Each structure stands twice: as structure tokens, then as C-alpha cells.
Amino acid sequence: MPSRSPAPVASAKGARARHQAIKELPRSSARAAIEAPVCGTMRDYTQAAIVLRHFLKTAAVMLALLTAYATLAESAVDVRSLPKPTGYVSDLAGVVGAQDKQQLEQFCTAVEQQLGVQFALVTIDSIGDQPIRDFALDMAREWGVGIKKDNQGVLLLLAIKDRKSDIETGRGIEPYITDGFAGSTLRAMRPDLQQGEYGPALLTAAQSMAAQIAQGKGIAFTGAVPQRRARPPDRHPGIGIPGPLILMGIFLLFWLLGRGGRRGGGYRGGGGGGFIPGLILGSMLGGRRGDDGWRGGGGGGFGGDSGGGGGFGGFGGGDFGGGGASSDW
Template sequence: MKSAIKFLKHCLSLLIVILLLSSFSALAQDTYPSPTVYKYLNDYVGIIDNEDANKIVSLGKELEDKTGAQAVVVVMNTLNNTPIEDYSNSLFRTWGIGEKGKDNGLLILVAIDDREWRVEVGRGLEGAIPDALSSRVMTSIAKPSFKSGNYSEGILNSYSVLCDYASKEYGVTLDKSLNVTMPSEENYEDNDGFNIFIFISIIIIVFIDSIFNRGRLLRMLFWTSRGGSSPRGGGGFGGFGGGGSSGGGGFGGFGGGSSGGGGSSGSW
């Protein structure tokens, strides 16, 4: 009897240790850096030069002063294998970028060592900056600079363009805009053609599967995707509420905004 009790105590202790380790692991996954005193620019790598940094901060402040929208840049070395879509969405919510209730925030996240970027757009700006537009801005403006190692230029120029589109939603003009010219859409005809090809191919596959396989392939893919994915967004991140200080004087905090997961991602 004593040996059985001793064994149960040992198992209970082991279970407690496992639960504690799991809790610490979950806590570590949900820990994000604090915003810098510059608010609109959070360069944790030190890759953006001083002149470009000043332009980003000045432009971000003007955008917020005139519209209330908040556009934020975050530069990190690596996300340690966390999908950039999940990380950016959680970071957006944790910081509370944009005004509470209006969700007019914008986040540009660049992971240098991972060679990935993400534009996360709050619900309030999704009309002004749809997914396809943010992708085109980063692909045509930021990506060429990133490939040549000129991250500072690529981030500044793409930030200016996205701020311009955000300001148009409010009918204002940004005096500090760089007035960067977007490449014409003709440059993307090949990509559009490829997307159409993929769309038609999917329709053909679904049609053949429904006729000759009674939709088994489609059902299998559906249940596999349900079992292998986790929901994004939702609760768990309270943001900064009414806009607490980001520390050290700076430009104040964020407004408690949120993101519905809209935006675009890419690599170089």
C-alpha cells in the first residue's frame, strides 16, 4: 500500500512539473517586445539609418495627428519558426495598434534573418488597403531593395506609400509623404495570369473529383485542414486599452485597436 501511494505521489509530482513546463512554454510564446519610444518605428535590429528613421517617425506622427490612424514598423532578426502571420496578428493585438473601436491600425513586420515580411491591416483600413494592394506595394517597392540589402530604403518607401493610401481614406494629404510612385499594374500581368490559371485548375479538379470520385478528395482535404490548423485572432490579447505610455516620453502609446487578420505576406 505504501509503495502504491509513493508511486502515485511520484506520478503527481511528474505531472505538476510537466504542467509547469507547458505553462512556461506558452508564456514564452505569447511574450512580445515592448514598443520603443519612437512608437511608429520599432527597429530591434538597428538596420534603419537615422535619416530614414526620422522620416518614418515624422510621417507616422503626421498620419496619426490628421486621421487618428496608426502605422507602425517592426523590424526583427527572426521569429524563431513562428509563422509570420500568427506573430504579426498577435503582436498587433497585444500592442493595440490603431484606435479602439475604429481598428485603424497598420503594421509592417520585417524579419531580416527569416527573409520574410508581413503587412497586417486593421479592419478599419481594409477598404483603403486591401490585401492585394499591400502585397503589390511590398513586392514592387520593398522587395527589390530587400534583395539588394537596402532594407532601410525598402521599408521607408513602402511605409510612405501605405501611409498615403491610409490618408486617402480620410480625405487628407500628408505633407511629409515621399510621394513614391507605384509601378504600373501592367508589370503584374504575368502574376495575374498565373492566378487565373490556378483558379481554373482548382475548378477543374473539383469538377473531376465530384464526377468520378464523389467528392472524396475535397472532403478529405477539408477534414485534414480542420484537424491541422488552429484558429487565429480572438481573445487573449488585451492591448493597451486607452493608450498607455510606451515609456521614456516618446510619442505616447497606442489606442487599443485590433486586427481581423487582413493583410499580406511574402519573402525575398
């Protein structure tokens, strides 16, 4: 039988020869021939990883943008959605005390009555990422602060959480409250605002602007609401007997007088029959009489409870051109 042992030897020699031939080729060619399948597979994986990485980055950016947009949409405040003003002071943030608010209402009433200027003093929790100048201008126009014929209105806005402030001046008030004066007024409020004293801060600004307007108009501004004439205390306070009892007393008086006249054959001046009914009637009438006829309370201020004459009757449709200033604290 022919021997088969030389075959493996020949095969091994052939493999060595091929390996030697590959080594003798240029290095780049040898690698290309040997590593081509492996490099092709790795290249595919690398390209896929790059594409996936770009996709994830793009998705992350889009998600961040959508989240930011949603947050901005939720935090943005629409002026038209806010409650309509019911006084000169709109404390939407709830940071002004009751006593401070009453004092501000009284002062703003005096400003309108004596200077013909309407003040709108507003606090709000936050306006989001909106520029406070744009927001305040929209509010001033939407509310129509000031009388339409002369556009003399001023809006002062405090955004509490944003720690921002703004003054908007109507077209007719710009000659008196310049942009520079508005800015200095806001800066003068900072000490009170930094201490959380929002009521005093608003009063400081209102007094400063009112004094400036009064000086420009040549008006002696007192800063006080005109008071109704005070009624002196009753000299005969009485007991306040109701009207029906008074009528009954009058009827009883004439009845007693009639009986007395019939008994004595005439009316005796100064007699007991006339004195006692007169005393009773005088006592009853004294309880209702005062120097002004009837007891009454003072009016004035917004809602008629601040002690002055007159009060807030609504803003009058004033227009704004963008004058004023903004600041922060």
C-alpha cells in the same frame, strides 16, 4: 584371447550405413535432421539482430524528433517577451540607421496627426519556424496598434534572417488597405530589401499606404509634420546675462538716478546720469529679449527631437481581424 579388431570395422560400417541411409532420405528431411542445431542457433541470432536494428531505428527517430522540438522551442519567439514599443519604429534587429529612423518617426507622426492612422514599423532578427502571418497578427493585437474607437492601425513586420515580410491591417483600415494592395506594397519593397536598404524599404511602404489611405478618406495628405512657427533671428542677440545680474543692474540704475537728482536739484532730461545707466540696463535686457520673449527649441516627432509638433504617445488598443498579406525577398 578373442580378437577385438572386427569392432572398429563394424563401427565404421555402421557409420557408413547411417550416412547412406540419410542420403537416401528426401533432401529436406536430411537437412532438417543434420542442420537443425545449426539453423536454430543462426535463427536466434538473426531474430536478435532484427530486433536490435528496429530498436536502433526507433531510438534514432525519437532522438531526431526531440532535437527538432528542442531547436524549435529555442528559436520560437514569444511576442510578449519582446520590448514594448517606444515609438512608431521598433528596430529590434538593429538594421535601420539613425537618420532613416528619425525620418520614419516624423512621417508616422504626420500620418497619425493628419489621417488618424497609427503605423507600427517593426524589424526583428528572426521568428524561427513560426508562420509570419500568425506572429505579426499576435504582435499587432498584443501592442494594440491603432486607436481603439476606430481600429485604424497598420503593422509592417520584417523578419531579417528569415527574409520574410508581413502587413497586418486593423479592422477599420481594411476598406482602404485591401489584401491585394498590401501584397503589392510588400512586393514593391523587394528591391530595397534585397540590397539591405531596410530604412528606405520601410519608408517606401509607409508612403504608399499613407497615400492610399488619404485618397480613400479624401484628405490632402502632405506627408510632413506640422512645424511650429519659426522664430526669426534676434536683432539684438545680446550676451544672455542671467536674471540676478539684471536685478542688480536695475537696483544700480535707480541708485545712480537718485544720486544724479540730488546733485543737480532735479532730474535733467538727457543728462549723462540717466543716459549711462539706461544704456547699461538696455544692453542687459536686450540679451534676453527675442521676438517670442525667450529662446526655445522645436518639439515634435517621437521624443520631441524630430522638429515637428507632437509625437508618439503610445498605441491606442486597436484590434485586428487578420487582414493584410505576407511575402518574402
